[in-house]
Amino acid sequence: MTGTVNTVLGPVPSADLGVVAVHERLVSVVPGAQFAYDVRIDRAEVFEAVAAQLRAFRAAGGGTVVDSTGMFHGRDVRLLEALSRATGVHLVASTGMGPEAMLGGYFLTPQTNPPTPWPADRFADLFTAEVTEGMVVPRVERRGLAGLAVTATTRGGRTATDESLLLGVARTALTTGVPASLRSDDVDDLDVVLKEGLPAHRVAVVADDPLAVVERGAYAVLTDPARVLELVDAGHAERVLLTTGGVGVSFGEDAPTASYADLTTALPRDVATQVLVANPRDLLAIEKR
Amino acid sequence: MARVNTVLGPIPSEELGFVAVHEHIGYGMPGSELDTRWWKSPEQRYEETVPKLRAFHENCKPYGAATFVDATGICNGRDIPYYQSLSEKTGVHIVASTGFVGGDTALPFFERASVDYLTDQFLHEITVGIAGTGAKAGIIKVGVSRGFKMKELDLRIYRAAARAALATGVPIFTHLAVDVEPAIEVFHDEGLPLHRVLFGHADDGVSQGKVRDTWIADQGGRIGFDTFGYDLELPDPPFWGRPRQERLDHFLRYVQGGRVDSVLASADANCSPLGWPGVKGHTVNYLFEVLIPALREAGVDDDTITRIFVDLPAAFLSLQTPSPTTSPS
Ligand SMILES: [Zn+2]
Numbered sequence: 001m002t003g004t005v006n007t008v009l010g011p012v013p014s015a016d017l018g019v020v021a022v023h024e025r026l027v028s029v030v031p032g033a034q035f036a037y038d039v040r041i042d043r044a045e046v047f048e049a050v051a052a053q054l055r056a057f058r059a060a061g062g063g064t065v066v067d068s069t070g071m072f073h074g075r076d077v078r079l080l081e082a083l084s085r086a087t088g089v090h091l092v093a094s095t096g097m098g099p100e101a102m103l104g105g106y107f108l109t110p111q112t113n114p115p116t117p118w119p120a121d122r123f124a125d126l127f128t129a130e131v132t133e134g135m136v137v138p139r140v141e142r143r144g145l146a147g148l149a150v151t152a153t154t155r156g157g158r159t160a161t162d163e164s165l166l167l168g169v170a171r172t173a174l175t176t177g178v179p180a181s182l183r184s185d186d187v188d189d190l191d192v193v194l195k196e197g198l199p200a201h202r203v204a205v206v207a208d209d210p211l212a213v214v215e216r217g218a219y220a221v222l223t224d225p226a227r228v229l230e231l232v233d234a235g236h237a238e239r240v241l242l243t244t245g246g247v248g249v250s251f252g253e254d255a256p257t258a259s260y261a262d263l264t265t266a267l268p269r270d271v272a273t274q275v276l277v278a279n280p281r282d283l284l285a286i287e288k289r
Numbered sequence: 290m291a292r293v294n295t296v297l298g299p300i301p302s303e304e305l306g307f308v309a310v311h312e313h314i315g316y317g318m319p320g321s322e323l324d325t326r327w328w329k330s331p332e333q334r335y336e337e338t339v340p341k342l343r344a345f346h347e348n349c350k351p352y353g354a355a356t357f358v359d360a361t362g363i364c365n366g367r368d369i370p371y372y373q374s375l376s377e378k379t380g381v382h383i384v385a386s387t388g389f390v391g392g393d394t395a396l397p398f399f400e401r402a403s404v405d406y407l408t409d410q411f412l413h414e415i416t417v418g419i420a421g422t423g424a425k426a427g428i429i430k431v432g433v434s435r436g437f438k439m440k441e442l443d444l445r446i447y448r449a450a451a452r453a454a455l456a457t458g459v460p461i462f463t464h465l466a467v468d469v470e471p472a473i474e475v476f477h478d479e480g481l482p483l484h485r486v487l488f489g490h491a492d493d494g495v496s497q498g499k500v501r502d503t504w505i506a507d508q509g510g511r512i513g514f515d516t517f518g519y520d521l522e523l524p525d526p527p528f529w530g531r532p533r534q535e536r537l538d539h540f541l542r543y544v545q546g547g548r549v550d551s552v553l554a555s556a557d558a559n560c561s562p563l564g565w566p567g568v569k570g571h572t573v574n575y576l577f578e579v580l581i582p583a584l585r586e587a588g589v590d591d592d593t594i595t596r597i598f599v600d601l602p603a604a605f606l607s608l609q610t611p612s613p614t615t616s617p618s
Binding site: 030037072 | 317319320321323324325328329363364394395396397398399400413414417420434436528563564
């Protein structure tokens, strides 16, 4: 299946993506850390660090990195554009946010009486506009189109707002044709998205139980190549994705540093062609309904 | 020498002149910056803001200078370089805050932070500067999350604020004066005298019946009559509005009842709101256009008006290292 993919520099044919690091966090800023007195975000340093990782990825045969941090965890569209131009790696950025604990008060305790948290439709409108009109550079401009919609649910059980976010992401994916991705420890979260009418092959899930994900026809995102091979052996090659599990540069929390280049040698060649090229290509291609 | 931190540097408190003690250049809930429905061009933001500050500056002239205390918390759209440009170009002194309007406006990074970390954040912003601007905070903002009930995070912020206030001498402003017992317990516990705390929004409509304002005042706390102008008589009043006369009568009970030194007054208006529609026509200049004439009409003399808007805020805002109270326990 082919189509186009929204990258930060514009639409690209999905066949051109090459080897894809499909569920990454290029720059991660815990919401609020940008205001912390002891956190210094030097854009030039951030650029250099991420660019070095992307150049190594490209030199190792990599083609595309998907940034799945969403719109409120350090996403910086202008920086991503510059990184893509400088390194030649396609970058796909995401809309969405979650889980509830990562949201700003605007969505949870709005200035209304009572302070009712946002419902699914408002999240859907917010995320959809990022795919159709452009991603926000807060209070400045919209730039580029989001290539996917992401969210996550609270470990130990989704909250009511998590559910609104899941539905918001599902509706965004349905309306715009971009894929949805979720981080979730309960396959019931995936079922919420599927019940909304989003076909399973339009969803990728970072899950504790990848088997339950692939059995429903959705993509399971894994960080362990050995687990990938197990699922491939079990006949699920077409529904498995591999990601580094690391972060390009992280502010506000410690996180392992990603090595995108390592992905290119993590799997046997025939498996890699399926898992790192074909599967992301099919997932990321915008599917108009 | 008594000094006050403004966004353009410390000034002597004698230079403050007329003080609007709780105002906002622009306030928005964290995350509202993602929603384009509220966005304004820079032209529009300056157009909405500069004339109000210039009128404020003119109105203040009989009292000397003009001082605008911006009570916007760390994650609520506080924008120091913007305030600096406004202050420099209009001549209005602007005092900025550290702290948070309430636990529910503190973003996840700060929600996870310890009392010690929050204290260090406030200390840094008061003694070193805010976000690399060199501008030092002149007040610490704290507050009660929505629901009229102190939450654990709210109290963690109150405790850190008390420690930073004791160490630096800046005063504390609270958003809301409801559920005040646990707050006062924290201040006692930390040894902060209550005259260093402005218990804000004691006059708003939704808080009435939930604020023990005379009980707070009896212990030395400052009572914030700082939502003047959010009147229910407005065409589209906010939910915290209150009948104009009722608020005025409440205020006059203090001013004419021997408690004038307990009050501080302001309008809590937004020059150009960031993440909500704001209240049309409500500006800091309400203090001159409506409040002061109403006070005069009620027989409040000019010395008392000067006391309320010049002397009391100057003393309150001055950096002072209070002698700590001893814990009652
Ligand atoms: Zn306020």
